[in-house]
Every structure is written in structure tokens, then in C-alpha cells.
Amino acid sequence: MSESLVLAVMIGVLCTGIFALRIPTGVSLLLAALAGSLASGNGLALHFIAEGSLLYLDPLMIVATSLFFMAVFERSGALATMNVWVVKTFGDRRAVLIPLLMLLVMFPGMFTGLTAPCVLTTGAMIAPVLLSAGVPPAVAGAFIAAGAFFGMVAPPVNICAMLICGGVDMPYIGFDWPLLLMTVPLALLSGFLILYKSLGGFNARQALQSLPESKYDLHGPKLFVPLVALAALLLGEKYAPAVVPHLGIPLIFLLSALLALFTGDKVSIRESTTWTIQQSLPILALLVGIGSFIEVLTLSGARGWIVVTLLSLPDWQLYVGMALLVPLFGGVSAYGASVVLGVPILLSFLDRSNILVAAALSMLASVGDFVPPTRLAVVLAGPVVGESNPTRILKHSAWPIVLGIMVSLGAIYFANDIAKLIGLA
Amino acid sequence: MKLRAAIFAVGVLSLAIYTGLGFRASQVDEPLYPSPSLSKIVRLSEYDSRLRGTRADTDVYEFGEPDGGATILVLGGTHCDEPASYIAAYLLLENIEMERGRMLIVPRTNRSAMSHKTIGEAHPPTFDIPLPNGVRPFRMGSRYTNPLDQWPDPEVFVHSPSGQELSGADSRNLNRSYPGAANGNFTGQIAFAITELVKQEHVDLVIDLHEASPEYPVINAIVAHERAMDCASMAVLDLQLEGLEFALEPSPANFRGLSHRELGDHTLTHATLMESANVSQGRLRGKTNADLVVSGLDSMYVRAAKINMTRVPYDEKGIPLKVRVGRHIAGFHKLISAFSQLNPDRAAAFTGIPTYDELQQHDLGIYLDPHDHP
Numbered sequence: 001m002s003e004s005l006v007l008a009v010m011i012g013v014l015c016t017g018i019f020a021l022r023i024p025t026g027v028s029l030l031l032a033a034l035a036g037s038l039a040s041g042n043g044l045a046l047h048f049i050a051e052g053s054l055l056y057l058d059p060l061m062i063v064a065t066s067l068f069f070m071a072v073f074e075r076s077g078a079l080a081t082m083n084v085w086v087v088k089t090f091g092d093r094r095a096v097l098i099p100l101l102m103l104l105v106m107f108p109g110m111f112t113g114l115t116a117p118c119v120l121t122t123g124a125m126i127a128p129v130l131l132s133a134g135v136p137p138a139v140a141g142a143f144i145a146a147g148a149f150f151g152m153v154a155p156p157v158n159i160c161a162m163l164i165c166g167g168v169d170m171p172y173i174g175f176d177w178p179l180l181l182m183t184v185p186l187a188l189l190s191g192f193l194i195l196y197k198s199l200g201g202f203n204a205r206q207a208l209q210s211l212p213e214s215k216y217d218l219h220g221p222k223l224f225v226p227l228v229a230l231a232a233l234l235l236g237e238k239y240a241p242a243v244v245p246h247l248g249i250p251l252i253f254l255l256s257a258l259l260a261l262f263t264g265d266k267v268s269i270r271e272s273t274t275w276t277i278q279q280s281l282p283i284l285a286l287l288v289g290i291g292s293f294i295e296v297l298t299l300s301g302a303r304g305w306i307v308v309t310l311l312s313l314p315d316w317q318l319y320v321g322m323a324l325l326v327p328l329f330g331g332v333s334a335y336g337a338s339v340v341l342g343v344p345i346l347l348s349f350l351d352r353s354n355i356l357v358a359a360a361l362s363m364l365a366s367v368g369d370f371v372p373p374t375r376l377a378v379v380l381a382g383p384v385v386g387e388s389n390p391t392r393i394l395k396h397s398a399w400p401i402v403l404g405i406m407v408s409l410g411a412i413y414f415a416n417d418i419a420k421l422i423g424l425a
Numbered sequence: 426m427k428l429r430a431a432i433f434a435v436g437v438l439s440l441a442i443y444t445g446l447g448f449r450a451s452q453v454d455e456p457l458y459p460s461p462s463l464s465k466i467v468r469l470s471e472y473d474s475r476l477r478g479t480r481a482d483t484d485v486y487e488f489g490e491p492d493g494g495a496t497i498l499v500l501g502g503t504h505c506d507e508p509a510s511y512i513a514a515y516l517l518l519e520n521i522e523m524e525r526g527r528m529l530i531v532p533r534t535n536r537s538a539m540s541h542k543t544i545g546e547a548h549p550p551t552f553d554i555p556l557p558n559g560v561r562p563f564r565m566g567s568r569y570t571n572p573l574d575q576w577p578d579p580e581v582f583v584h585s586p587s588g589q590e591l592s593g594a595d596s597r598n599l600n601r602s603y604p605g606a607a608n609g610n611f612t613g614q615i616a617f618a619i620t621e622l623v624k625q626e627h628v629d630l631v632i633d634l635h636e637a638s639p640e641y642p643v644i645n646a647i648v649a650h651e652r653a654m655d656c657a658s659m660a661v662l663d664l665q666l667e668g669l670e671f672a673l674e675p676s677p678a679n680f681r682g683l684s685h686r687e688l689g690d691h692t693l694t695h696a697t698l699m700e701s702a703n704v705s706q707g708r709l710r711g712k713t714n715a716d717l718v719v720s721g722l723d724s725m726y727v728r729a730a731k732i733n734m735t736r737v738p739y740d741e742k743g744i745p746l747k748v749r750v751g752r753h754i755a756g757f758h759k760l761i762s763a764f765s766q767l768n769p770d771r772a773a774a775f776t777g778i779p780t781y782d783e784l785q786q787h788d789l790g791i792y793l794d795p796h797d798h799p
Contacts (some may be wrong), residue, residue, distance in 0.1 A: 003725070048547055050444035112580050141503055157581055162592035167708075168642070171680055172590045219783065238581055246610075248577035291544070299547035301711030304725040309711050312732050336545065340708050345638050347733065374637045384761055 005382035010036040010293070010302065014373065024282060025373050029289030052295025054285040056333075058250070059116065063287070063380070064118040065253035066278045069230070070384075071272040072257045074124070076264030077215030078223040083128045084214040091133075091204025098199070099331060101126045102191035106183075109151025109235055110370050113159030115369050118148035121128035121230070121379040125386050132207040135198040138389075141381035142396035143194045148377045149370065149400055150187035151362045152334075155179040157238075160338040160362035167343030170354060177422050183406055188281040190400040201358050219264045226260035232282035263364055269379040279383045281293035286374055294336055321403050321411070323365060330368015333376070337365035349412065367404045370397050429653075431494075449733070451550055451564055457515060457532065458795040460777060462488045462522045462780070468741065469531070472625060473607075473618035481576050483536040484745040485622065486518045486787035487529050488775075494526025495764060496627040498622070501531065503600050505566025506548060507537040507700050508718055509749035512563065514749045516635060516750060517757065517778060526773030528555050529626060530566040535615060537574045537658035539566035548705070552715035555671040555748070556790040565718060569599035569659040585609060587681040595682075600635070619684075623692045627736045629771055630656070631762050633684045633698040634753050639726055639735040639744070643700055645696030646672040647756060650689025650696040657697055659763035660756065669755055669781060695764065699756045702737045708724035709734065721745045747789045 001009070014036040017028025018329070033052065037045035073079055105124060108117035130140035149156040155176040165172045170275060233252040233330035236244030247255070261267050297303045306325065313321045313417040322345065329337035342361040349357045378390045378397065387393055411418060418424075464487045470477035471485075501514025504510070514532035521528055533539050542565060553560035572578075578593035580689045585606050597603045597612050601781050603616030621629060622650035630653070637644050649657035654675065661673040676685040676696070704723045711725035722743025729741040737744070758778065765772035779792060 011784070015579075046440060047444050047447050047550070050440060051448075051542065051544055052547075114580075159580065162581070162596075166592050166595055169677075169680060173679075198537070237579060238583070241583065246579055249580070294545050295547050298545065299713050301713065301725065304707075304709050304711045305724075308725045308728050308732075308734075311734055312728070313711075344640055344708055344734065347642070349643075350640055 003301040006300040007037040007302035025284030025310035026289035029293045033292040038297040055291030065250040069253040069257040072260040075267040080212035081214040087404045089113040105147025106151030111159040113375045115148035118151045133209045134201045137385040137387040138392035141385040142395035145377035146400035152184045154183040164342040164358045184320040193399040226256045230256040245332035325365040330365040331371030332359040334368045352415035356415035360408040364408040379401045428755040472621040480537040489523030489527045495771045496527045498628045499531045499535045500633040502533040504568045505514045510634035513753035520777045522777040524774040537571045543567040547713045549715040552718040597691045601682035604691040617744035633763045636703035639702045648698040649673040660759035751781045
């Protein structure tokens, strides 16, 4: 069977599983991988299915441990205390509150290059503030997902751009200004567009009544020691490697969570662990399924077919193709889209500023965190805001998606001009 | 519910055991058959004892004696998803006869990377090279050190001592880790040991063998540090005169961690690196299997060549392994010849290694047959 037909079979099985049979997306992805390996003449290819399932072992552990951290941090009373402080200080100033919350959500992504820590740490911290202000859960989820998306792309750490650089042996140097210009204005604009209407009737006093009470008087500043430890270990690993050992993000979350057991209200480990497993299991299954799906996509040649077909498109069609295919592939994996599509596309634009093109492609690939089948930013935001249907969150996420794609394409088209303007050329 | 969970758990466990046994097979080194000219085999841990007993402790094959001739180091298998790099090194160590000088060959430079595959790339665990009577299987490895030896990756890999930032996975990429550090990570220790080997053995010429995807800009090329530029220029001219298209690439000064840059800067050696075009590691490739590794023929790359997405000529003939190994062997001949002409007092001489044409005529299997070398 040809590569294009194998791809059609895999997508067909995936859609049938998700939409017709209502099987969980993770399981549907596994079934699609099995169908792809059979259709491409590789039999059941269990070796590759098992190998692929480990592709996202690290993100998988980050999701599980960061959720556990949030569970313990919330139950210790620290989260409520922080939310009360934010509402008291900025509650009546929408023009300050929205940018502040947006930058806060972005912060962890700027240093990890991942959406999960944004959604599950600072995103989870600001969620009660938004909900207490009467923002509908789906809108609050879209705001958090947008912040996570822009945080993932923003400097100094943009893993997608680094992966593209690695593919063409280009040092990750000179990206800070282009990425900052491409993300912060868009993030603030998206934040206002998503939230301004919903925050219209915000009443700080009313919001304070609906929030859990502050535990600051009971526990004092030690409530925030786990958060400080988390930030110190995450940042110290990069900026003070001689002092802070390399522990890896999952262990950092776990250690910070253990610390939170002793800094506030009494926390039940059993209850927190059970909550974590319940919340994380569908996401973990999704990541396992995606890994196997990608492995079979490569094994069968469907991956190569997608790349060559995209690069075969002439002129303006190539821009349309990029706008559709890169985020779509990013919907399977943003990192995968960066390596598989980002590198060849960059090589086909070698007459333009490499830095601008790579930065733009990294944003285009990261849009994939909104796109099915994973919709990772949206799926993660669901439990954080208490919205069981991720599609509702997605409906409110149009602004960051559209702005992200338009600005990325513009940055590629005008790469040399922009590079001159900001002194890169 | 409990019964269903138990059945599911048993199923997953069975799958893990079944596939796990297959993965373990990747950790067994295939036998190599050094030529009678072998003087000794030492372990890389001789140059950094921290590697002793680890999966990175690899064999260093030494041919010839210290007789005033040049000491040459060949590195194969730095990236173990680049088969021409280690098959060329195997071919050299199984056939070479030294007449003057010393030849050090490290066929599995990152032995840890040979013990697993890169997840997501769907590479076959092994591929076969046909012999006159039968086949000889070889493993396909990974570009990166096995995560069983070094894990987890940082989000950002900061190269030491330059401070250059790369994606976290590159912390397990040996050819981004030179010169290595005594207190570095596992991959950095391998780089450190190789750097120490070059220093302690007074290596005159380093030839690091690699492959790259056909769309990669530096391809079918010899990359040379400034000190090795004269030698590499002569070699490239000679190769072109013989009809083999090679480009000469200067080692970029602002991209750190690569063998040609760091060995050139931190030791007195002449550091060079060769690249051939390998479709099985390309992002544009179609079906991925053992045949693709050996035949180098891929329909997607034929399409890609038609839209000028490849940096090397590519058509329905493909770029077979024997051509890629042949190019490395041809480059090896010419680099040593050029070095010897430029440094007559340190000249090296050898026999037993086929020319590019001989390799194309006889095929690889003739030179890799453990029982019957021509």
C-alpha cells in the first residue's frame, strides 16, 4: 500500500475510534498505529509500537509530577492565599490584572519550553482568581492555554527552535529579541481579546467571598517555600549549574511537592495521589498513543510523504500548506513537527534570515498544542478550570491560534526585512 | 472490573517482556575480526578510568608500531544511526596492514549509542550485508547516548566550556560534547576520553566518519580545522581528479562541541571529519527498513530531488551503503596520502584497503567476510 493510503487508513481508524466508537483518544491512536503497521506490510510491528510508546516518557513524567505538585500545593492552603493576595492587590484594575496574569502563566514555559508546567502550575494558581471573578470555565481555560502556548514559544528557552537549529547545525543564538517580539505583544493582545468581556463585571469584594480563605495568618510566608524551591531548582539548573545539581523537571516537581507537605495545612498523600492519577491518566494515555502513532507514521513512510508533499507546493500554496500542515502535525507533537517539518522547511528558505524563519516555524509548530488529536494545552487546562469538555475551551482559543499562525507566516515572508529592522542582518 | 484490569496488566507485561528481550539483543556487540597487523587492543577507559565497566568503554584497535611515522586516529560510530561511519571503520580494521606509522581505530566511538535506537525514527534493529556465502548482520544504533546511561536530559544543554546552548537531547550527542570535561556528564566523559587519547598518543591526524541526510547543507564533504586545511584541500583535489565530488568545508569557529573544532583547538592534531549522504536518517524518507539502509534507495527522496530539496544528486539508483563506505575509504586514502606528502618525516603507509573502484566492483561483503579476504 502506498504511503498516502497508509496515512489515510491511520487517520480513518483514528477518527472512527474518537468520533464514531467514542474510544479514548489515546487508545484510538494506538489502534491507528496498529492499522498503519498492518496496512504498510509490517505486520503488527509490536517492537515499534512498544518503542514509540516511550517517545514522550519525559513529558509524561512532567505531567504526572506537576499535577501532584499542584494537588499538594492547593491542599496546603498556599494556592488560596496567593489568589486572595492577587485579587486584593489587582482586583479592581483590569488593565493591570490581565497582563499580569498572562505573564504569570507564561513564566514557567519561558524557562522550560513546555506548555504543561504553565497550565499546571501558574495556570492552576490563577484559575481560581478568574473563576471567582465570574469568568466562565471555558474562557478561563482558553486564557490559560493561550498563556501556556506563548510561554512555550517565548525566550529564553524555546525547545522547538532549538530542535530546528539542531537539525541544521545552527547555534541557538540571537533568538531572544525575535521570539520576544513575536510572543509578548500577541500574548497580551490575546489575553485582552479572550478575557476583557468576561471580566467586565468583576467585583473584587464579591470575588473574595467566593475564594477559599487565605492561610497566611496561620502559616506565614513558609506557605510559599515549595514555590520558591521549585523556581530556584528550575532556574538554578540553567543559570547556576555549579551550585544547583541537574535533577530533571519531574524530580524537581516531586521534591517541591514533598516540601509542600510540611509548609501549610495537613495534606493527605493518599487523596492527593488518587486525584493526580485520576486527572493525569487520560493525558498519559494520550502521550503513549501519540508516540506509537508517530513511530508507525515514520515506519510506513507516511511521515516522509507528508513532508515531501508539503515542500512540493508552489509559492503561495506553500504558505497555506505551512499554515495547515505544521500545526496539524504539531497536533500530534509540536516537537515532532519542529524536527520533521521545521528543519526541511528552513532548508527550503535558506535565502531568508535563518533565525527569523526558525523562530516563526517554532511558533507555528507550537500552535499544534491547540490542535487535535492531542490539543495538549487545552486538554491540560480542562481539569485546572473544571471544564470537562476541552472542545469548549478550544472554541474560545481562536485568537491565539489565528494570531500565532498569521504572525508566523508574516515573519517568514518578511524575514529579511524584519531581521534588518531588529539588527539581525 | 478487577478481572479486566488483571487481564490488561498481564497483556502489557507480556508485551513488555517480549519486546524487552528484543531490545536487550541490541546491547550485544557483534564480533569484529581485526587484521593480522593488529598490535594491541586497549579500552577507552585507559584514557579516563571513570568509563571502566560502563557501556561507553569501547575498544581502541592499534595497528603498526611507533616507528617515527604518523599516528592516525579513525573514529567510526560517533553517531550510530550513520552506518557508513562504522561499517567503514570495521572494513578498515579487518583489512589494514600497516607499513609505516600507527593506525588507531575506534569503530564504536559512542558504544552506548550503539546499544539502542532513537525512538520515533523507526530504524530497523539490524541490517544484513551480503557475503559471498551468506550474510553478516550489523546493528543499527542511535545518534545519542543510551538514556539508560545518561538521563534525564536537561531542557537546555549548555556546552562546556563555551556556554553555547543547544536542545537538551544534544547533551547525549557525542559530537556536540567535545572537548569534554573531567567532571562532565557521561557523554562529556566519552568526549574527554577521546580528547585524552589524542593528546596522550600524540595523534597527528583525526578522521571522524559521519553521514548526514541528503537535504543537509554539509554533505559529501570533508570538514577541516584550520590546521588540517592544507591536508584536506589536497585530499579533496585528488578526490575530484578521480571523479569523486567532495566539498571542502572549513570548521565553523562559532559552532562548538564538534570534533573537528574542539580537537583542533584543544590538541595539536589535524582534525578532519567526513560526511556521506544517507537517506535512512533523512526526514523526507519514505518506508523505513533494513533494505533502505543498505540500498539507499527511497522513492520520497527521488521526488525531493526533483524539487531541488537534496544537496546531492539523487535518482532511482539511490546511494547504496557500498558507495557511502567507498567514499569514506577513498577520503581516508587521500587524507593520509596528503598528510604524508605535507609531512614526509611523519609519513604513514599501509596496504590491504581497497580503492573506491575496487569496492564498487567487488561489493562490501568481500571485505567484511571473516573467513575469506581477497
